[in-house]
Amino acid sequence: MQHLINDIDEVDFDVTRGGQVEIIGWLYQYYNTEPHDYAVNITGGAVTKNEIPAATQLFTTDWVVRYMVDNSLGKYWLERHPNSDLKSNLDYLLPGEIQTVDSSENLEDMRLIDNAMGSGHILVYAFDVFMKMYAEQGYSSRDAALSIVQNNLYGLEIDKRAYQLAYFALMMKARQYNRRALQPEKVKLNVHVFEDTDTVSPEFLDALSGEYADDIKQIIELFSNARELGSIIKFDKTFNWTKLRENVEDMHTDALDIFGMNQSKKIVLKVLTIGEIMSTKYDVAVTNPPYLNKFDPDMKKYVKKNYADYSGDLFSVFIFNNINLVKIGGYAAYMTPFVWMFIKTYEKLRSYLVANKEISSLIQMEYSAFEEATVPINTFVLKNVPNGSNGTYIKLSAFKGGMNVQRDKVLEAIANPDIDYLYRTNQANFKKIPGSPIAYWVSNQLLHDFLVGIPLKNISPAQRGLTTGNNNLFIHDWWEVLFNHVDVSRSWRKNQTSKKKWFPYNKGGKNHKWFGNRELIVNYYNSGQEIAEFGKINKNSFGFQGKDYYFHSGITWSALTSASNTFRYSPQGSIFDSNKGPMLFSNDDSTIFSLLGFLNSKVTTLITKVLNPTLSLQNGDMDKLPIKKEIFDQNIEHVVRINVLLAQSDWNEYENSWDFKVHPLLLHIADDNLSIWYYSVVLTNLGAKNVPIFRLWGVK
Incomplete structure (x- = not known):
């Protein structure tokens, strides 16, 4: 309360200057912080019914609200009133064609809904936009205020406290223009909180x-x-x-x-x-829907039954629902995580939208700009018509510094539509890319490559490998066990057996290209006998996918990526992980090395950021890479082989390699100056490949 009084400027509470609704919303979110953190950090468990409001309530930043309303409600009005002065008051209206629509619709009949309204921020700003429309039509502010809250604005919410704040905020807006607004017989708002009917007698x-x-x-x-x-x-x-x-x-x-x-x-x-x-059709729907995929059994069953193709998250259900909640020609605006644009979970949603609706505009924010959501965010507007014109897209991924920086960059793009991070493209292009990612920045040349290239899955499909069911028990660093218990020379040939217990294991790891990250070993004694026995007894999930490829040479990579991808050659003798260390294989080494060169190129980094710009590079993304015959070139293969040898030599210069012999700095030191430890331990410890042997409790 002290910070509320001392740190917030008094003008922010002035209803004539705006800002007071943001304060209400941020305060509500602040008081929800503890239950929110508890709900979203539940390990492996579902968010229960009573936790959903706290887990999903995120206050929508003011400029995002203005973008959504300006480009939905504002644009809807301008299409039907091309001579309107409203455009000069829509600060966040993106550049783009506004098509004139013949309409006799009365202003009193226009409806906007926020069906996950929270504390009412969207409805309050929409109130202001409607007020400008009514002024153009010659209404007095007193009559306009009452008409807006009774005819134009609708809101629904599951959280009673948020509903009360929204109701209060709208009543205060109406009261600002009409003193009689607080008389119950004068005003009836169309905002409501859901109630269960299980208490009906x-x-x-x-x-x-x-x-x-x-x-x-x-x-x-x-x-x-x-x-x-x-x-x-x-x-x-x-x-x-x-x-x-x-x-x-x-x-x-x-x-x-x-x-x-x-x-x-x-x-x-x-x-x-x-x-x-809920069953009425609206001209405009604007919302920041709940982000939730940890469903309890009742919710999961309902979503799967009624929204099977869009069940990856609640926000994807809202995307589908709301664009069909508006009339033909109407707009639906959203703020959601941007994963729906790219990953396979939401492919059916993307395909549906690209084929049947129009993406009017979209702003993709920098990965961590919206700290409150802990997920990358975008905000976008759909139009309920089949695709007919180019959409406007703004890509803010290069601009770090939070939501204020994102806002400033949006305003720069509006002021200067020729800026290099504003794009105009037709969504029909998205269908040319496997999975239809919303990759609006892709060049025509790359689109052509997708059309003519051979999908990688047709040459060397990505393979999933071993799932142990308990990595802490079955996977270790190689120096945790006696090295003579590790089989580093296992061939990929079928029916070959080994009496040893531990085998090299690929499981992603640090940013090493060409070769490296060969530190882990897995207990695969007797073809995984102990893994299977432990999994059955403890009911753990385990599996031996890709078993025919175990110990085969190939290409492995780190599924978790950052600035660039890191692909490595894996010589024969290793097993690979199902999720974090997938691999590609071929019976032809020339193919493997040629592919490795392509995969470690900047071109592949560019393409994978089109297919999936998140931090996780999935097998499905790999399978879609377009491969052109030009990469299978002897000169390329030769260069790649040299790169692998150099990377292997570099890896073996350090003690974390089991092929380590001597640190390079010691190569030029005279023998009589070498340490006693080096003579007594390193040079004599041949069984451990020239590193000291030690043993951890419980590891055999």
Whole structure:
């Protein structure tokens, strides 16, 4: 409270200057910080129904709200009123063509919804934009304010506290222009909080009768878990909401009400109001939806049943839902994690949007710009029409420094559309790339390469390997065991056996190109006998994928990447990990070395950032790489072989290599000056390949 009083400028509380809604929202998020951190950091467990509000409530930065509303509601109005002065008041309207639309729609009939409204920030800014529209149409500010909150703005929320803040914020906006706004009989807002119907009494259900009784019971059943499902509740039929409401209102209840009929009636009437709002078509939908994929069993079952193709996360369900919640020609705006643009989990969502809707504009933010979300973010606007024009895209990934820096760069791009991080492209191009990533910055030349190149999976498909079920038990650094128990010369030939227990293991690792990261060993005694026995007893997940490729030479890489990819040659004798150390194989060494040269090139880094710009390079991304015959060249192969030999020599100069002989700095020191330790331990310890032997407790 001391910081609230002393650190925030008094002008930020001035309703005539804006900013007060942001303060409400940030305060609400601040008081949710502890439960939020608890909910999102649950290890391996689902977020429960009561934890969802804390886990998913993230206040939307002001400039993002303005971008979303300006480019949805604002653009919708400008399309229907090309001579409007509103454009001069839309600071975040991105450059792009505005197509004129003939429309006789009355302003009072335009509807905007935020169906995950939180503390109401989006609705409050939309109120301001609507006020400018009403002013253009000659309305007084008093009449406009009441019309906006009663006719134009709609909001839904699962968290009662957030709903109360949103209600309060909108009432204050209306009160700013009309003193009578606080009189209950004067104003009825269209913002609501979801309520479960599991408290509706059996007696109430039994008392339902008439033509619409079954429909009412169906609605009550659909809303039995409404505080968890919220706006993703799906209606399988069209209801006559007016008739349903009349049926409930006409139900007789006695004065004693010993069966709670009045309370049940009140709940059902609220639910019918919310149901009608959810089934109405809107001109614009704008929201920062919940980000959640750790579903409890009830939520998981419901999402899989009703949104199977979009079930990777709640935000992807909202993306699909909201673009279909708006009318043909309407807009849906979002702020979400940007993973939907690239990774395989959301491929069906991308394909659906690219084929059926239009990406009007999109801003991809720098990876860690929005600290509150702990995930990379984008904000974008879809139009409910088939693709017909170029979209506007802004790529901010090069600009670090937080959301204020991102805002400034957006404003620079609006002021100067020729800036090099603003792109105009047609989304039809995305279908030319496997998986349809939203790669708006790709050049025509690279698009052509995808069309003519051979997918890597047709030459050398990426292979998953071993899953031990307990890496701490079965995987170690090679120096943790007696080295004569490690088989470093195992051939890839089938049916070859080894009496040794430990074998080299590829599992990603540090940024080493060409060769290296050969430090790990795995207990694969008797073809993984101990792994299988332990997994069955302890019910751990284990598996021996790609077994035919164990001990084969090939290419391995680090699945977790940073600035560039790191591919390495792996000589025969190693097993490889299922997730963190996948491999490519070929029966032809020339193919392996030629591919290795291509994979370690800047071209591949560029392409993989198109296929998946996150920090995780997956097998599916590798399979899509376009390979051109020009890479299979003897000169390229020769250079790559030299690079591998040089990298191998460099790796072996340090003690973490089991082929280490002597540190390079000691090569030119006279023998009589070498240390006693070097003579007594290193040179005599032939069994451990010239490094000291030691043994850890419990490791044999």
